Amino acid sequence: MSETNGTTPTGADSGPAVPPRPDTPPLGPGAPQPPYSSWNATAPIPTGGAAFGYPSPHAPAPKKQPRRFGAPVLIGGMLAAALVGGGTAVATGYAVNASGPAGLTAVSGQPVVINNPENVTAVTAAAAKASPSVVTIEVSGGNASGSGSGIILDAAGHILTNTHVVTLGGEVANPAIAVRTSDGQVHDAKVVGTDPLSDLAVIKIDAANLTAATLGSSSSLNVGDTAIAIGAPLGLSGTVTDGIVSTLNRTISIASSAVPDAPAEGSQDSSDDEFNFQFPGQQEAPSGQGSIAVNVIQTDAAINQGNSGGALVDVNGDIIGVNVAIASASSGSTASGDSGNIGVGFAVPIDYAKRIANDLVAHGTATHGLLGVTVQAKAADTASGSTSFSVGAEVRSVSGGSPAEKAGLKQGDIITGVGDRSVEDSLSLTAVIREYAAGSQAKVHFTRDGQPQSVDVTVAEVTE
Incomplete structure (x- = not known):
């Protein structure tokens, strides 16, 4: 549906609800591999590793004063993080050149010695645990090429990455992909499935002795928690940077990495935004490309x-997100290879990524929820009568036969939340509804005539 009177469509083309797919198995160390014939659909979805949690009272101190461990604690931490040797962590650096598949060449790695085991920080142990599960990806097709990173999900060789990495931002439909693992080996990869609406993708390599990542829980995060990014910025494999979780549930709009005619439901005009949100290294979105x-x-x-x-990665070395985008000033400058990072980066939460990855491995595609309403931001009421703050998504129209209509939502209702997530405008409503699988149930919170209400909605499926 096209935009009308300043409103934004959020799944107005909905039809009958699509039955949910059977639960797909979790990914992670020791997980069963396809075809998953014995998967118990009623079993809870594991996290792919040990239960998520923050150690107390052993949590690390603030970044400026990192916690230091004595030798006995260090040794135990190293064993847990799969480090090699007494007091020596082995990491590897590799060169990228024009030879080999998609420009990758494996070279001998040099061990990085921990020179002072008495002063190793928690970040050191967390990075050492997670780094063997992070790979470098090179993609080429036509006259285009690029690089990115990925996360090993299981011993079968499934690797989670971004759709914009494997499609070069939507430019390449049939890419040649090479993956370099932390041991310096280079492997050809094939695409298992892509999901442009989450910008997530799964590729696969055939390799032995892979170290599957331990997947954490993004729902357990707190603002201020330690956050560690691992990948290959500027092609520099095995690079580790650290900081904190700056905020949670930030809704951003980024370019779709699908073909240019992909749907862009829920997008808003961001011409007046202080920041643009884009893929690292992207100068501008291709002409005519939609947004998500x-x-x-x-x-x-x-x-x-x-x-x-x-x-x-969190301080335990568990994956909490998949790095996806950065912010840049709307003046046209970029926070990428030209002007550098400005300290505002974004990652898809691992709780959402796990569902998408499970679907991609099992089916090659993933589903997304559709509510079937057209909404616009509802401004907060103030004594002066004017404000730039929005407090919900006001329903402007409800599609006939849609999940919203079946649940009793009406024009004029102000949607304020879905589940435990708040909704401020059409963009945040679209983002949270898309996280639900087609056929699943979402509790929608809204106000009608000033009175708060809630209703359970069985969402339909977004179709292209």
Whole structure:
């Protein structure tokens, strides 16, 4: 549906609800591999590793004064993080040149020695645990080429990354992909599935002795928690940067990495925004390309071109997000390889990414929820009668036969939340509804005639 009277369509083309797909198995160390014939659809979805949690009272001190560990604690931490040797962590750096598949060449890695085991920080142990599960990805097709990062999901060789990495921002439909693992080996990869609406993708390599990542829980994060970005910025494999979780559930709009005629439901005119949100290294979106709305983790850990698809890690070395975008000033300057990182980076939360990855591995595609309403931002009421703050998404129209109509939503209702997430405008409503799988149930909170109400809605499926 096209925009009308300043409103923004949010799934107005909905039809009958699509039944949910059977639960797909979790990804992570020890997870069963396809075809998953014995998967128990009623079993809870594991996190791919140990239960998420922040150690107390052993949590790290603020970044400026990192916690230091004595030798006994260090040794135990190293064992947990799969470090090699007494007091020596082995990491590897590699060169990228024009030879080999998609420009990758494996070279001998040099061990990085921990010179002072008495003063190793928590970031050191977390990075050492997660780094073997992060790969460098080179993509080429036609006259285009680029690089990014990825996260090893299981021993079968499934790797989670961004759709914009494997399609070069929507430019390449049939890419040649090469993956360099942390041991310096280079492997050809094939695309298992892409999901432009979350900008996530899964590729696969055939390789032995892969180290699957431990997937954490983004729902357990706090603002201020340590965040560690691991990837290959500017092609520099195995790069680690650290910072904090700056905020949670930030809704941003980024270019769709699908073909230019992909739907852009829920997008808003961002010409007046102070910042643009874009893929690291992207100068501007291709002409005619749509946009997607995504809820993300914001971090000040440095994210640059090549970090896309890489890991955002917590202090335990568990994956909490998939690095996806950066912010740049709307004046046209970019926070990428030219002007550098400005400390505002974004990652797709791992809780959302796990669902998408499971669907892509099992089916090659993923589903997204559709509500079936057209909305606009509802301004907060003030004594002066004018404000730039919005407090919800006001329903302007409800599509006939849509999930919204079946649930009883009406024109004039102001949607203020979905589940435990707040809704401020059409963009945040679109982003949170898209996180639900087609056929699943979402609790929508709204006000009608000033009275708060809630209703359960079985969402339909977004179709292109």
